[in-house]
Amino acid sequence: MARPGDSESGNAATSRATERTPLLSSASQDAPRDAESAGNVESEGEGGANGDGADVKPGEESEETPLHILLPTMVALFSAIILSALDGVLVTTLLAPISSSFGESQKGTWLGTSYLISTTAFCTTFGKLADVLGRRPSMLLALFFFGLGNLGCALAPTMNALIAARSVAGIGGAGVQTMGSIIMGDLVPLRKRALWQGMANIVFCVGTSGGAPLGGVISATLGWRFGFGAQVPLLCISALLVTIFVRLPASREVQAQSLGTKIQHFDLAGIATLSVAVISSQTAISFWSGEELSFFHPRVGGLLLLAVLALTSFIYIEEYVAKEPVVPFRLLHNRNFALSTLFFFLVSFSIFVMSFHMPLFLETALLLSPAQTGLRTAPCAFAISIGSISAGVYIRRFGRFKTSLNLSNCLSIVSAIMLCTWDRKSTPSWFFFVSPIPLGLGAGFASTTALIALLSSLQKADLARANGLMYLSRNLGGVMGVGVGGAITQAALRVQLMERIKGQGAQETIDYIRHNAADLINLPRHLQEHAVDSYQAAVRVAFIVAAVSLTLTLLVCLPIREMGLDRAATASTAPAEASPPPPPSSSTLEEGDMSVSEASVANASITEGVRASQVRHEQGEVRK
Template identity: 30%
Template sequence: MLIDEIGVFVSSADSTLVLATTDTIASEFHSLGLGSWLSTAYLLSMCAFQPLTGKLSDIYGRRIVLVVGYALFGLGSILCGVGPTLPAVILGRVIQGLGASSMTLCVSLVITDLVPLLQVAFWRSYMNVVMTIGRSAGGPIGGLLADSIGWRWSFAGQAPLLFIAIIIVYFFLPNTKSAPIVETQDRKGRLKRIDFVGSLLLAAAIVLLLGALSLAGQSLPPLDPIILGSVAGSVVLGAGFVVWEVRFAREPVFPPRLLVQRDIITPYAIVALLLGAQYGIIFFIPLYFRISLNESVALAGTRMFPAVLGNTLGGLFGGLLISRTGLYKRVTIAGCVLCTLSYGILILRWRGETGWLETMEIVPGGFGLGICLSSTFIALTSGLDKKKKEHEGVNGQSKDMASATSGFFVMIPLGLILGIAIASSVQVGMVRSLLEEGLSGFEGAAEIFEAVSTDTNRIALLEEPVRVVVVDCYVQSFRWGYGIPLAASAIATLLSLSIREYPLRK
């Protein structure tokens, strides 16, 4: 099963590779304001098509869908590498997102298809390690290529790896499907099984919602008419999707009944909350150290490594523990508690003079998240297994496995975007309020306020005692921002208490 991890590594590395080269790419096209769309377009495309990808893998098999995903990702990589304009590069990112929608999802499904449920957490932990290594390596690789032979090679260079992955997967990976599946050799018959209307409604609803969350508090105020209109549109389309799936769809792309099942919605919510919490913290870390200690961009970026280290160790530990004991509820609770304690410590101790030893205080949060990424997936799959046994009287994989798993992976970017959007909105609002109050007694307060609230690089140029006041205002605002991850992880802890634990298939 390790043969299909090449794509997982490439897609994970790509996410941080783009973050490291966004400014370089956008600056070359003199469109710095559009640079964020290099990540946003990819994310929206990937999330919108993940539910359809899961259903297609049920109809055509995991191997075929995975190979097509690799091919699309490679095509998008080449387009990004040769794109003559920024919109062309963004289009390449959209195509990459289409391919990525199957790359991690299908690998997870292959694991559940081939491995007894008791061992799924163990194999998933290896997948999490590959993802973590990819995310850790992507930034340095992207920066190195951009500084040496040019940023275009950071995209085009992915294509050969994906070509190798296509050959390996096509010849060595079994073309598994969820059971029971009625084989339909007729191409027309298979096409009839695809829920095109439901897929379009769900994709549009996801794009509008995630697009609004991406823009809220960053590019636009949270109550901007565009944001409110997008959210309202998402709600309307979502309602239309539910009506279509319940009343008209022959084979729903994502059965809405899954969202009212406790064994499904609880793991979804925990994953979204914990990922939103960690990325809310990670979003602030480089900025915190650049402002409080005047560190370089590169050095401040390394302060995120303890969280990544914690993710890796937690994923391995959680997977091994669950495979040995078959217990996942207490493991999930422990992971959530670790996250809550870690983020509470940041609020109490990160006050502006944070050394490397104190930086390690984010390790428990990363460790807890790593544990929960393994344990919540097991909670989801075991719940589906239990439901199948109750309804059909037999053990085995549920026919809803692909749909439920695709929903699980949609929760990841949803939590990520929501966590960053809310935490950053709170921090920005607080820093503006604190700066207005703190600078009120200084000459030229309005000009200083405008300078340091729009360009943090100006803070280091300020004279004492103004710089001390500004730094203190930012540090206090970060502590308010950390409150959102703390609240999210606390809610996840309460939800983890409601997980139902079932015996795992051996």
Template identity: 30%
Template sequence: MTRPQAKAGVTEASPLLQADEHKPSYNADTVPIIEESSDGCIIEVVTSSSTTTIENASAKTLTDEEIVSKRLNGASASVVMVGLWIGVGLAALDGSIVAAIYPQIGTEFKRSNEIVWIATMYLLSYTALQPLYGRISDVFGRRTALLFASIVFFIGSAMCGASNDLLTLIVSRTIAGIGGGGLNTMSAVIMSDLVSIRERGKYQGYANVAYSAGSVIGAPLGGIITDSIGWRYCFYINLPLLLLSLYVAICVLTDYNLTENRNTGSFFERLKKIDYLGSLAVVVTVICFLLATSMGGNSRPWSDPLVYGLLIFSFFSGAVFCYIEAKIAEKPLMPWKIITSRTPFACAMTNFFSVMGSMSVTFTTPIFFQGVLGYTTSQASLFFLPKVVALTCGSLSAGYWMARKGEYQKYITFSTSMGMIAMFLTSFWTTDTSFSFIILCLVLDGFSSGSNITTTLVAMLSCVEHSGKMASFFFEFYKLYTFVKHIKETFFFWENITEMATTTSVSYLFRSTGGVVGISVISTVFQGTVKKLLTERITGPNAKEIIEIARKSINEVRTLLPPDALAIVLDTYETAIRYSFYLCVFMSVLCFLSALFIQQFTLASKIK
């Protein structure tokens, strides 16, 4: 009997050699081999390097339940999941709750034309540092990374509620975003350690229910809280709810991945594994882009050297980031071998354009309801409730579909086409549009968005696992069975498996970047259109004052402007919103086209 093929059926956090008190001892002539049985369970085989038989081998099989129990020290997986999902929901809530209240905050501070920064700075820090958490958790442990994110988010939320001016609020939102991005990423990373790829879709569906509910319920909840007790409590509400996430990080979780992987090195050696240059490059890229799009056509003309200079430097910094990831970084934020493959890149771009379009609609719709139709903050926020339900249904439907069918390619095509239809219908909104039509558009958009963020992540992870097994197969086929070959083979596969956490971070990077860019671009289109049209339509001695009120105090135009000027302003709002929705249609088309390049891979049914 020839020696069976050695397969690497371990998870990203599993040890190369399982430590167990019942493990048989072996001498220098024996070689431990990590294998996978036909049913997907992990088997550790100890055999002689000089023989081609396994009759004298000793094997120990670990079931999925034993793997999870060992990693959680017997703690309930349900408690861990709930704690993680609460953190995900709160991070998403903090990103969307300003959708309904930012007109009110801008009016209070008399800076409505600049208020978009309280949204974009949160999403910027949320996005820019999010991919770091995958590497940080590999280097310093899952518990340490989650605890850091929870504490920072707690501090940032408290500071937001206590802010007394726009600058302080923007800084506080930036701090909260650093923690929020970590809560979101670590939830996905830890979940990857506890469930199989095939079941991951279902559990990711639950996580996306929390994310989607937080993303969309933030608008109506923010409106109700603002009208009843004030906008500051929209941020204070995070503090008591975050206690369960803190409990999980402090009392339940451990740095189990460091325990399993004993070759962690010293503290300074682990610090060297973090991609600082890549992190700096991606932050500079996004900041320069946001500064350029926020100023261009708003406070400065697009022909201003500062505006186009920032745009040019943004693209240059982006190119530098790609070079760093491909050629310099030892442990890159965005592994080049993954992102340059067809399906992972298609998944990333589908995620990017999907969130870009959906978040753009989320931040444009309140202006339509409040500015054009004249609803109060709480009344306008109620229109988001159907989207919350649709997001939940879309995410769960996608998860159960993949768990049952083991398929995602056709489902992604279906959900992205639905999103394209939703955006197309939304572009027809006017003051005479019926409520039923508006709700239909929001429901279609919500179902599509919830489905997309679930399926693209699972599809991306399945590619990483598949590529690792194929590489291992060809390596096995061409090399001899020697001790040296076994060590190289195990190291090579461990490198692929540790990319699972990083791949999750990359997926979240594209998702968050889509939200940041979407909000920034839509705000630029809206503000630029309003400024241009009002300058053309309103003349006379009071023109400058009227334009200033229309741009900085959207919620008060009905009380501050005379009837003739008000009619012009409201018509201008409607036109600017329609142009913004046209851009959302373009985003949805790009999302659909990106999804067509996604390939189908097998979804494993066992924990790896």
């Protein structure tokens, strides 16, 4: 524990950290937290009762960490984040040779879907694991699953085995993003969190930008299995960096606890039922939108029924059974938390719809290649990073967020309206470059400020589980954006094609055009015109849906209250739940839970849109 005089003398900020001494003193470099909030919860170790890190009081803001500790730690975290970003793009680039080698191209899309489902289902699990096992062990566990999944992909004998291995890698991907954010939250004060969030977003951009060309080289020379296998030693290096530099020692009380005692505070039943509900619902959505099965099909209907039963069980367990619930429902009475959670669902839905359909429009309406499409969408991806960093600078300078949050939402709405006006015949070429940029700036800025709005309104002891729920909401919004947006587009495309193509063999032609977007350029001239016009009209419907969703995000954010960032965030409707041992210090745990992941979500969704265009192109090549 830090000496009582350290916070006053300032020595805590420069003293050498060891496994037995905290990196952060108990006093904040910013203005002290509210005394009442600070008194609710006693000082805990890293992650609180079950943590593994700095001795930071839940009622106080984290003190700024010395650079000689912060920078090596960030290097270790960013090494894992960049590998996670690189992995996603590699898989999309290698999809065509993978499908060809197994002769099952119809299952290719499940390589990405299985990963996304696992990531969504296990994000809250790692938020709790950080309390139970500690920061560094949880991060190493995430890297273990990530490496195990990639090793399984490299050795997979069948397509089904490869899909299962991608699900395992998704568990690790959820942990890498979540734990990176949590550890950043331990080390960076709230006012500077957004700035580091933007830096993490740039790192993610570098990984996604380098993945496509690297995947192309690997596919042409070394084979797709090497693309997965080569990540394993890199992940081992990242794990070594985490082991060396991520040193957030636990308090003596935490170190004295047995593993059994820690597990007693782990809501296994709640996490299990929530995971079943998430996996079942997302798989049902994938069957409905991707394989065009009706809601009454046994696969879809059965999975939705299972999801409802699991969700009902989860609510009952959290409300009446769990001693330390993963999701304390009392938090929903907190205005900023409830509205911010809804915001992240809506903005993720909107961004995923836009980012998946921008490449689709460019590739089908303008008949651009995947490389040209990537060039057109790149400015939007980089604008997200700029928006996030700008938000960090603004919040650090002024300590306020509400006005900027509303203005950034307006900027995104303007961009969505501009995209709704896209026309292949009348829109100038430069407009396709410029119009998505405000969307990136607004999304990056809004995601950062909404994160700060949530963090500033909760008690420290509630932040871990609160951020876990918000993280889940964000991922569900992304999945719904992909599934619902795709289903709406396909329905509109079917109607448009049926109006334009008639006569003998019309249905076969329509089905071919709907499922082979990459082959439009090879169609006869008269069919190509019909197909291009139909795709343009169908994608415009998706753009309109996204614009409406973004308008709802603005309305949701209007009632959010401005909270001071230099004092305790004690706006929770009830004090932190008391339970022996003391409740997890979610302050340090997931105060930054969204720091990396929320910063990169919009950026990741833009990247996913480019990936989707590549997948369509490569699957078309496989079919030919």
